[in-house]
Amino acid sequence: MSILLIGGGLAGLAAAIDLARRGHEVAVVERKHYPFHKVCGEYVSNEVLPYLRRLGADPAPLGPAAIEQFELTSPRGRSLRAALDLGGFGVSRYALDYFLYQHACAVGVRFHLRATVSDVQFDAAADEHQVSLADGRQLRARVVLGTYGKRANLDRQLQRAFFQQRSPYLGVKYHLRLSGFARNVIALHNFADGYAGISAIEEDKLCFCYLTTRANLRRHGSIPEMEQQVLARNPHLRDIFGAAEFLYPQPEVINEISFAPKQPVEAHVLMCGDAAGLITPLCGNGMAMALHGAAIAAADVHHFLTNKTSRAALEQTYARHWQAEFGSRLRLGRAVQGLFGAPVLSELAVGTLRFWPAAVQALMRRTHGVPF
Numbered sequence: 122m123s124i125l126l127i128g129g130g131l132a133g134l135a136a137a138i139d140l141a142r143r144g145h146e147v148a149v150v151e152r153k154h155y156p157f158h159k160v161c162g163e164y165v166s167n168e169v170l171p172y173l174r175r176l177g178a179d180p181a182p183l184g185p186a187a188i189e190q191f192e193l194t195s196p197r198g199r200s201l202r203a204a205l206d207l208g209g210f211g212v213s214r215y216a217l218d219y220f221l222y223q224h225a226c227a228v229g230v231r232f233h234l235r236a237t238v239s240d241v242q243f244d245a246a247a248d249e250h251q252v253s254l255a256d257g258r259q260l261r262a263r264v265v266l267g268t269y270g271k272r273a274n275l276d277r278q279l280q281r282a283f284f285q286q287r288s289p290y291l292g293v294k295y296h297l298r299l300s301g302f303a304r305n306v307i308a309l310h311n312f313a314d315g316y317a318g319i320s321a322i323e324e325d326k327l328c329f330c331y332l333t334t335r336a337n338l339r340r341h342g343s344i345p346e347m348e349q350q351v352l353a354r355n356p357h358l359r360d361i362f363g364a365a366e367f368l369y370p371q372p373e374v375i376n377e378i379s380f381a382p383k384q385p386v387e388a389h390v391l392m393c394g395d396a397a398g399l400i401t402p403l404c405g406n407g408m409a410m411a412l413h414g415a416a417i418a419a420a421d422v423h424h425f426l427t428n429k430t431s432r433a434a435l436e437q438t439y440a441r442h443w444q445a446e447f448g449s450r451l452r453l454g455r456a457v458q459g460l461f462g463a464p465v466l467s468e469l470a471v472g473t474l475r476f477w478p479a480a481v482q483a484l485m486r487r488t489h490g491v492p493f
Contacts, residue, residue, distance in 0.1 A: 122148055123426060125252055125262035127238050128269030130159070131214075132394025132411040132418075134221035136266060138176045139419035141228040145426060148231040148262070150238055150254065156219035159270075160292040160375040162318045162402055163214060163328035164188060164307050166409040167207045168490045172416050178224045180217060185210035186321030191485065192308040195468045198356040201475035202306075203482060207489065209307070209409075211322040213296065233258075238275055241265060243389040248432065250389065264422050264435075267392040268415075271399055272377055279387045288379040292402070293344060293372045294330040297365040302327060307405065311467040312352045313337070318402060319361065326368065329361065332402050335376065344372065380455055385443040386436045393418045398447060401454040404488035410447060413493055417442050450488050457484065 124140055126133040129151030141147045165185075173179055188209045194200040226232070233254070240253040252260040269275060276284040304321035315333030322328050331352065341347035353359040378399070385397045394411035418439060425435040459466075474481050 122146055122260060122262040124148070124264045124266065124422060125150065125250070125260060126266045126268050127241075127252075127275065128267065128273075128394075128396070129155075129222065129232065130218065130268060130270055130394060130411065131221070131408055132396075132415045133266070133268030134218060134225055135172075135176065135412050135415035136268065136393060136419045137225050137230045138178065138221065138228055139415060140422060141225070141230050142176065143419070143423045145423070147229075148233065148260070149225070150233045150236050150252075150260075152235065152237045154234050155222045156215045158294070158373050159214040159218070160294045160330065160373045161214045161328075161408065162320070162330050162405060163322050164209050164211050164318070164320050164405055164408070165412075166209045166406055166489050168492045169409050169412045171492050172412060176224070178221055180210065180212055180220065183212050183216050183220055184323045185212040186304050186323070188305055188307050188320055190303070190306045191481075192306055193471055193474070193481075194308070194310045194355060194357050195471035196311050196313060196355050196464045197468060199468065199471050199475065200357070201471060201478075201481065203478055203485070205307075206482065206486060207492070211307070211320045211328065213322045213326070213328065216323055240278055241275065241388065241390060263426065265390045266418055266422070267387070267390045267396045268394050269396050271375070271395045272379065273396075279390070281383065281387055283379050283381040283383050286379070286381060288377045288381070289334045289336060290332055290378040290380075291335055291338065292330065292332050292375045292378055294328065294374075295372045296322070296326050296368040297329050297361075298325060298368065299327055299361060299365040308357070309405070310355050310357045311471070312355050312358060313464050314351070316402075317352060317358060318405065327365075329365070330402070332378065344374070380451075380458070382451070385440045389432070389436065391418055391422070391436070391439050397443060398451050400447075400451055400488065401458040404450070404454045404457060406450070406489050409490065410450070413446065413490060414443065416493060417446065446490070450490075453484075453487050457488070
């Protein structure tokens with residue numbers, strides 16, 4: 122096997138398609154079976170469209186929502202609006218990941234579904250990886266990409282620094298319908314110790330996703346109680362909870378979301394997407410970064426597998442390319458996150474930025490990329 126990808130999310134699927142189209146033998150290990158839901162804001166910057174079209178995976182057949190405006194509100198409901206320079210589109214991970222999975226199958230990518238990687242060892246003498254699956258199977262690959270998302274048991278096995286620290290954050294996601302919501306707007310609504318995003322996806326549905334802390338949840342005992350006692354203090358969120366039709370009875374929930382810095386290469390495994398670094402949801406560009414990371418990884422891996430560079434050079438080059446593209450975005454995202462969540466700071470930030478549109482535009486440009 123030339124390339125093994127651990128995880129079949131956006132980064133894994135796009136990199137698999139890219140590398141297979143370049144003529145390489147590619148396999149993906151994914152612990153679920155497509156299609157499935159993920160906790161995700163489901164907004165994608167239009168910067169990714171040229172790449173998806175080069176992969177033969179233009180998302181237009183999915184009927185994504187066209188998003189052109191950004192709205193930000195404070196916990197008390199004060200708001201600002203700004204145009205999105207590039208704009209974006211809204212599509213569920215349920216639809217988009219399944220769409221990319223079908224494209225990957227069509228170009229010859231092999232999938233090990235409902236499978237989990239338990240161990241990865243690098244054999245220096247053979248210059249390849251040995252990958253152990255939880256069911257006892259053994260796989261070998263010249264290159265392994267870690268595309269398994271925000272957090273996995275493999276992070277413990279690799280002794281990654283961020284995994285040793287508890288993270289206070291959890292994410293909650295619903296799909297819903299809400300009459301009168303402008304489908305060209307992505308809105309971020311602040312509340313005490315968190316913020317919620319809402320934007321249109323395919324059909325007539327909306328994605329409603331929020332980030333908060335485990336402490337916030339513990340104080341109120343349950344997600345519904347926390348939503349009523351904390352989130353609904355923002356009048357925009359109160360209106361959503363009061364008027365929306367929630368499309369499934371229980372939300373998708375993920376714990377231990379860490380925004381701590383990570384390394385793009387660990388034990389000779391190239392990390393990609395959220396496994397390499399997670400931008401704060403407030404900046405709204407994680408899906409685009411996952412796809413852009415896949416493009417970078419595929420190009421660098423192809424260079425290595427066609428004997429144009431050494432393994433050491435591959436790892437150094439990939440780490441350099443990744444940091445050059447995403448390092449400053451992640452640092453800015455962590456800084457911006459510090460302005461929101463605390464009610465006083467959130468009110469001050471929104472109150473100031475609503476009279477300073479140039480600053481809003483500058484922040485959005487610095488957390489987004491350009492078409493690639």
